[in-house]
Amino acid sequence: MGISLTKVGIIGATGYTGLELLRCLLYHPEVEVTIATSRQFVGKKVSALFPFLKEYNNLILSPLDPDRIAKQTDIVFTALPHQVSMEVVSFFIKKGKKVIDLSADFRLKDPTVYEAWYGPHKAKELLALAVYGLPEIYSKKIRGATLVANPGCYPTTAILALAPFLSKGVIELNNIIIDAKSGVSGAGRGAKLATHFCEVNENIEAYKMCIHRHTPEIEQELTQLAGEEVKVIFVPHLIPISRGMFTTVYTRLIKPITSETAHTLMADYYRNKPFIELLPPETAPKTIYVRGTNICQLGVKVDRKSQSMVIMAAIDNLAKGASTQAIQNMNLMLDFPEEMGLKTLSVFP
Amino acid sequence: MGISLTKVGIIGATGYTGLELLRCLLYHPEVEVTIATSRQFVGKKVSALFPFLKEYNNLILSPLDPDRIAKQTDIVFTALPHQVSMEVVSFFIKKGKKVIDLSADFRLKDPTVYEAWYGPHKAKELLALAVYGLPEIYSKKIRGATLVANPGCYPTTAILALAPFLSKGVIELNNIIIDAKSGVSGAGRGAKLATHFCEVNENIEAYKMCIHRHTPEIEQELTQLAGEEVKVIFVPHLIPISRGMFTTVYTRLIKPITSETAHTLMADYYRNKPFIELLPPETAPKTIYVRGTNICQLGVKVDRKSQSMVIMAAIDNLAKGASTQAIQNMNLMLDFPEEMGLKTLSVFP
Amino acid sequence: MGISLTKVGIIGATGYTGLELLRCLLYHPEVEVTIATSRQFVGKKVSALFPFLKEYNNLILSPLDPDRIAKQTDIVFTALPHQVSMEVVSFFIKKGKKVIDLSADFRLKDPTVYEAWYGPHKAKELLALAVYGLPEIYSKKIRGATLVANPGCYPTTAILALAPFLSKGVIELNNIIIDAKSGVSGAGRGAKLATHFCEVNENIEAYKMCIHRHTPEIEQELTQLAGEEVKVIFVPHLIPISRGMFTTVYTRLIKPITSETAHTLMADYYRNKPFIELLPPETAPKTIYVRGTNICQLGVKVDRKSQSMVIMAAIDNLAKGASTQAIQNMNLMLDFPEEMGLKTLSVFP
């Protein structure tokens, strides 16, 4: 890799989102990963720990030494737990680095909301700076951003499903239900009983019904787009697949439209958005078609009888729901073409 | 098996619901399976085709010869496709047999509704006779029934989740959303691309959004229980597990109640119902806990902020969603104890 | 449960083998579980932690207090890690209890072999007392035993596959290859990266090739049965299913026999063994047919061209490979019928 490549640091490289960043950045022709940190595996070669990343045969996992990292990188991805991320991000911003934060720490604009759901915030001064990194909606702001708060996986699906309808006077804004189904990698790579193969396999269950931390993030963004307060019912479910998220959104129509009209509204809204794959009216997405990619598949069905509209979104929770979306944000921040390095295809079956 | 055992016939014994009937009837001390039919495997021993059913080492699969079957059985389970079932059921009823029909042919009271969703009905005269076989609600009628229409798997979960609330003036009856997730065995044992391992595995998808044939069945029963017309939005999803169904029902509250109050309403409604397992308030069921059993796990969560209530139901789609529920109906019809032969435990993990 | 029931204690009740003991003992008409211990969950109700065990609504998890347990039980199952088990077992034996130990601590007769593979042995004086608990082979000794060392899951399959041939001069005894494939529950319920759903799912791998600790156990028993030293090559593999073990044993024939002759040798050897399910010649077992049961399915195929014989065994690693085999041992030790409480059927599919 040449001297002119942009130098990228990954803080927290051995969790699933960190590994996915490492994997996907290998397809990017304009960047090189110069730093990858880990608490657990300091000193180990990435390629030795993860044979599928054998291209990184010179990258050694290092401790989180912010000064050194600041010197050796142009842009930093932080893939740390919430609460841990904020101080690290703060340091890099002060050092003049561009940062894409994959934690929840800079997604919520209102610190009191953040503190109600997550705990104390120690870098409130950065909240105004942070741009919510959903490129299909905020690409202009992201282009100029220093700090991008990369969206949560559930919010990515819910917002992309609903955005085309929020300011159109089409749906009731106080009557939105979001039923989401997620693969297990969304729970992270840490060993815990809840992700033990035998506890998850051959099972379906809901969890954190109406109290999942992605709720305020979804509501903030929907409210922003609608121009008036939106509240949602959000129930996530755990499904025994490794990667994939399928979100089914239920809305009530204010004015009678058809599936075709709904489809047209979506097609217009997402015109020229390369990672939105809008399916024909009344067609359901499949997570298997987007696995390992930055694509969000969308489908819509109007039930005229009940004047309801069902919008469906499928993504790979680790990719469009985290790491490839972060790379899409990086492309915008660094003035690279939006699709650069992100045109891989799903491995089917 | 002694001469005094009740003689049971299974019509369509080699599909998944037929096999589940064979398996579960082995635990029943008062019946013996004297006839099991198959189109594909006539003349083969059940125990040779299905080694896990080795106890049936004298049962040979026979063709559907109604006269012979009528002579050799006291009660008949029909596990045939809809449209095929109606004529077979009609014959056995005329011969004076009790019949439990696992198809959809006798579930809908109104033949015009049936014909709109399924096709021509050739045994309309039996519709008035047929009792909808959901024992937690209709046990009295089932006890006296000659013909029981065994419920669909999706309706079983939806109705059991909603029944405690329908006549209480608690929820809006025109604003009910049913998001259901089913394992693959619900699609039957026939070989088709849609159930090919590689097409289903590692995938989540919705199908037949708002147009699934179980919709009118759900609406009929909810309307019956509510005493006024109920319409629902029903979206099923396919999940890569063999057995299991998890249904999430979203309702809007008319009067503000708590999760505890909702729980109490459910506990009262299902008092002394041995196969209802009501979990503590705000606890989600797990399909893995009911696999292979006749149990329906129920949970409820009220979101006070939005005055919504989420009710969750988990069953085994082949068991409580089909075959063990049919055996529960048989127990009622034959005056056996309701739990007889049905007290098996889920194999976890 | 009546006063005359045999009182059973389970030491280590919340791992997978402990839970499987709890589940399966519910089907046993002559025993009651009076004690179940746990380090992590002392004071919790079994039925609250594990809703599928709701029948145990009066059983509270207790600490490992040997004196109290000795008073309240007639027989004890120890389901503890190796090295931890030996002292606990020793205590109960001294108190005059019968013990079935599911750890490896009393399986190896020669303490030097044990210490080479596992670590120091602190209860060597009990080794002579311990009977290797493979009931298809040692039922007489087990009937009189005070201490039964319940076999490992891999040895159960390997020994049952090979036993009919070892003393017959049929196969080369220094040329036996055991290729075993196990489901994930064999790794226990502890949370570790190696059993994380996403690390196991959609993967096949070998592990501990030729150095797995079950090797000396297999060799001890085969040597015992052959009457001369037997050495094996044993390679286990991890497969993404919850329960199930499939072992393929490769042998070289000394004298030319057919699949049918091999089958006859097996049939003769296992005559009247209720849990051996010998399939027709040249038929492969399926783990799905034995899931949740105490059955070992066996199949055999001779390849005349190469004068080799392939023997296949399928079990449920938690059941016949651990807990139901322990109950079978209990039945023998307590003079109950061998099949008592163990006649459950696999839940297929």
Added chain:
Amino acid sequence: MGISLTKVGIIGATGYTGLELLRCLLYHPEVEVTIATSRQFVGKKVSALFPFLKEYNNLILSPLDPDRIAKQTDIVFTALPHQVSMEVVSFFIKKGKKVIDLSADFRLKDPTVYEAWYGPHKAKELLALAVYGLPEIYSKKIRGATLVANPGCYPTTAILALAPFLSKGVIELNNIIIDAKSGVSGAGRGAKLATHFCEVNENIEAYKMCIHRHTPEIEQELTQLAGEEVKVIFVPHLIPISRGMFTTVYTRLIKPITSETAHTLMADYYRNKPFIELLPPETAPKTIYVRGTNICQLGVKVDRKSQSMVIMAAIDNLAKGASTQAIQNMNLMLDFPEEMGLKTLSVFP
């Protein structure tokens, strides 16, 4: 795509190997797919049937019209069933096309062997022309080939595992055991009971023990490499994953070597082979690390006690086991760099 791209035809594009060819050829900068045939879906757009292949929005599935195809292509992949393929291949060869045949029809040099295992051969005159397409071994011959017989998935693993040792006098050549475990996609995309999700899921089984049709292919190639007759015991197993094959090969050593020496022999043999990923001595491969890639991971372990050597190989059965290996062959035949278009990474987890 420009006028100078090499024109590729895919005969049988909608099976799993055909789809994998379509997917992977999109990464190739020097070719374009101009023809894709299908019996079932003639006239349909590839991108409409398979949304993950949306880049093919101008490719319409066509019937197998050999004359037209010959005009519009430079090279043809035939992904048809054996027996069907031979005549199609024959036609294209006569038309002067280069052909890579993914069926078994041209793999066996001796037509009597072919006819014993598969049925009549109608294009025997081409057998001498056909080159066995295992590039790690036959790259020179493949470069000049007109017709390449792409290897079977099982033979690919078995031959790559054994090749480094066959002519070295290291192992006994009449005592080789191949125990292979395959994902379900190897059974093809046709709907049949044997690949129904519920029949495969949570199951492990062997099939076609010692009589699988890949046996003579393996033996032919091993014999060729050894310079003397080699016979093997080959037992395949079906594992519930979509993609992946893990093969464990058991050999007896003639002279005592260590794992390190064995590793060195392999490293020397595969020096500069870009798709061989040799792991450190005594390390097992994982199929999850090669999913969707052309890589074969190899590992080796010597058991000195028994003078045995275990060699392990992991591939993606649809990729290195079929379609990406076919593209690797194409690269050699067309004088493209061997790795062109094949440097994708496994999607982990």
